[in-house]
Amino acid sequence: MAEQKLLDLISLKLNSGMSEEDVRTSLDGKGWSAGDINGALAIYKIQKSPSPSFKRYERIPSLEASASSTTTRIFQFVIIIVLLVSAPGAYGLVTSIFIPAIKNEPVVVKDSLKGYDLLRDVPSLIPVAPIGTKKVAVVKDTDNVVSSNPVQADPSQSIKNEPKITSTGAVAAAKPTVIFKSDQSSVVVGSRILLSWKAANATSCSGNQFETNDRTESSIHVRLHGSTQFTITCVGSGGSVSESTTVATVPATTSPTPTPTPEPTPIPTPTPVPEPTPTPTPSPTPSPTPSPTPTPAPSYPTAATTSAGIWEKVKASHDGDTVLVAPGAYSTLSMKNFKFTGSGVTIKSADPSQPAVISSIDIQYSSGLKFTDMTFLALGGGRAVNVINSSNIQFQRVDIHGDGTRNGSASLFRDSSNISLKDSHVHNLGFGVGHLTVSSLNISNNTIDHIQSDGISGGGSSNVTVNGNVISSFFPLSGDHPDGIQFYGGDSNVSITNNTIYRGSGSGIPMQGIFLERVTGVTITGNAMVGTLYNGISVSEGSNTLIQDNFIQGYTDYPARIIVRGASANATVRDNTTQLISNFEDKGPNPGYVETNNTIINAVSPGSTSDINAWLSSHGRSSVAVSVTNHSFALSDIWTNIAQRSSKTLTASVLNAIDSLLHLIQDLRS
Incomplete structure (x- = not known):
């Protein structure tokens, strides 16, 4: 999955017009090795190569040397030996591609990612023409012969005397297999079981009575309220396979209440005849003090108490309805194909002081859902909130955090429209809020802290508002490229306003402030930051950019600046208070660049917040409350x-x- 994520990211950057060299530069230090990046670039080239008439399974031509060239044959075996000695993964490349090719046997490349695993550690082999002195041709199911290598293709020369490689048909894909089991066959009602599965030759798996998240290998805890048959179906290019397992439930046993042995009735002692007593003067009888009525425990008779119960209540809802969720912990919630118009359906905690805790939520192909006063967890390095191919989805007053290891990510909003995250707390995670190709995205008035890398990041989105967020206290690891707010290409009509970014508590490791690449039509105003890395505000290869009325001050260990570079067009920098402004012409002039009426200030000692707080006060904003030095106990x-x-x-x-x-x-x- 990590390779697929890298491939998706490189595809997005290259499709936005970014050069390969710039792609390598932007991904440097993001957690992938140079071999990973080169390999993924190669796969992108293979996927984008102009061969629309070829079938899915193409044949790699054999590496045929001229009959008279013994020296060439020896050279081919030398290449094989060098690959086996020097490159991890070369054994598979040699045994799967080179040896069959030298023997004039057909080779079928079934999967680009498998090819990437073979080629990732020897990227220099990718652009090299096949070994041999003859031109090599690939034949479709017709008799038309075309060159498989555009470097060797020569329309002026005839290849009719060359041997043809005829199609023998694609190798049949193996049928999927799956191992599916439960850790228990019988449990007490209300107990949890562990379902686990592992599929081979499959691309995705789906479950009946449980959620797989399309994973081909995983496990999940499920609480049983009755005997249940669980079924998993896994599909791949070779077909599909299903397996089932049944877990029975038994009622909880209770010990009968023993019947108490009656005590014998005592014989009463005769009452002596009392002496007559004078009649006392009666005194008024005081009114008894009533016993206080105990406060009953709160009950939520109409609230959902399980993830399945939430799903059922939402399914039965109509526009304008509200679904209440009782306090407690809930398993993963999957919301697919829910369509509401108008005001939609609100899902909220029945008691906001005891919010319901959802381990994660997956929303796909849905619209008109709003979540308030709830907590979402990213467990085991996963993602807390996932929204794909959906519209009109809102999150307000929610808490999104990890499981204590600062792994995982808060959210990914992808291929969707009208998405918002407001008035919420995102914390203790590897990554914050992510977005890809979203139209009308609003991220406002959130607190984002204790993040390893990137508070808000994404690309390819339009009509984006990032306003009033407070971002601080990052904990990057070696090799990370931490940014408070980052847009890495293909975005348009972006407004970044009134955000506060500061180093905060912790190890004293700073992050960059606002880092933008290839963004069209962006407004950056009213933002305040102190103690960032060098790039307080950085705009590269942008167009139609306004940078106005921002406060950027570095500590003495890292001076901070505003920088415009990469031949950015029509950038205006005015009325800012900053330590440094740079019109950097690294790729030539920045056409239409305007710089006016800015105030230059000095750096301050680490931990100082007096200047930024004065600026925030003058703009009617809350001051920065936390400040520590680099050398303080953290x-x-x-x-x-x-x-x-x-x-x-x-x-x-x-x-x-x-x-x-x-x-x-x-x-x-x-």
Whole structure:
């Protein structure tokens, strides 16, 4: 999946007009090796190569040397030996491609990612023409012969005397197989079981009575309320396969209440005849003090109590309805093909002081849903919120965080429209809010902190508003490229306003402020930042950019600046308060560049916030409350050390407890 993510990212960047060299530069330090990047670029070339008339399974021509060239044959075997010695993965390349090719046997490339695994560590082989002195041709199911290598194709020369390689048909794909099992065959009603599966020769798997998220290998806990048959179906190019398992439930046993043994009735003692007593003067009888009525525990008779219950209530809803969710923890919630118009349907916690906790939510092909006063978790490095091919989806007053290891990501909004995230808290994650090709996206008034890399990032989106967010306290690892706000290409009509970005507490490692590449029509106004890396605001290869009334101040360890570069067109930089402004002509002049009425200030010592707070006050905004120096004691350093050393052995609950303890100590110290 990591290779597919890299391939998707490179496709987006290249399709937006970015050069290969710029792609390598932008991905440097993002967690992929140079071999990964070169290999993915090669796969992109293969996928984009102009061969529309070929079938899906194309034949690689054999590497036929001239009959009289013994030297060439020896050279081919030398190449094979060098590959086997020097390159990981070359053995598969040699045995699957070169040896059959030398023997004039057909080779079928079934899967581009498999080819990428073979080629990733020897990228220099990709553009090299096939070995041999003769021109090599590929034949479709007709007799027309065309060159398989555009470098060798020569329309002026006849190849009619060359041997043809005729199609023998694609190799039949193997049928999928799947191992599907439950850790228990019989449990007490209300208990949980663990379902696990592992499929081969499959591209996706779907489950009946449980959710697979299209994964071909995984496991999931399911709580049983009755005997249930679970079925998994896995599909691949060779067909499909289904397996089932049934888990029975038995009622919980209760011990009968023993019948108490009656005590014998005592014989009453005769009552002595009392002496007559004088009649006392009666005193008024006080009114008894009533016993206080205990406060009953809250109940939510109409609220959903399971993920399946939420799904059923939403399914039965109409426009304008509200679905209440009782306090508690819920498994993954899948919302697919729900279509509401008008005001839509609201899903919210029945008690906002005890929000429902959803392990993750997957929304696809749906519209008209709003989630409020809820918590979403990213467990085990996964994603808390996933929205794909949907419209009119809103999240408000939600809490999105990880499981204590600062892995995973908050959200991905993709191929959708009219999506919003407002008034929410995103924290303790590897990555924050992500978006790809979204129309009308609004990310406003959120707090984003304790992130490893990138608070808000994405590309290919239009009509985007990023307003009033407070972003701070990043914890990047070695090789990360952390950005408060990043757009990496293909975006248009973007408004980034009134955001506050500062280094904050923790290890004192800064992040960049606002980092934009190839964005058309962007307004950057009213933003304030202190203690960032060099690029407070950076615009590269953009057009029609306004940078106005922003505050950028660096600490003495990293001066901060506004920089316009990459031949950006029609950029205006005015009325800003900053440490440095750079009109950098690294790719030639920035046509239409205007710079006027800016105020230059000095850097301040790490931890100083007096200047930024004065600027925020003058703009009617809240001040920055947290400030530490690079050399101060940081609880985050303790956490990072524990997580890196112990995450393979400690359970998530233990890590959560440690994280809570560290935050409690932080609160006491402040």
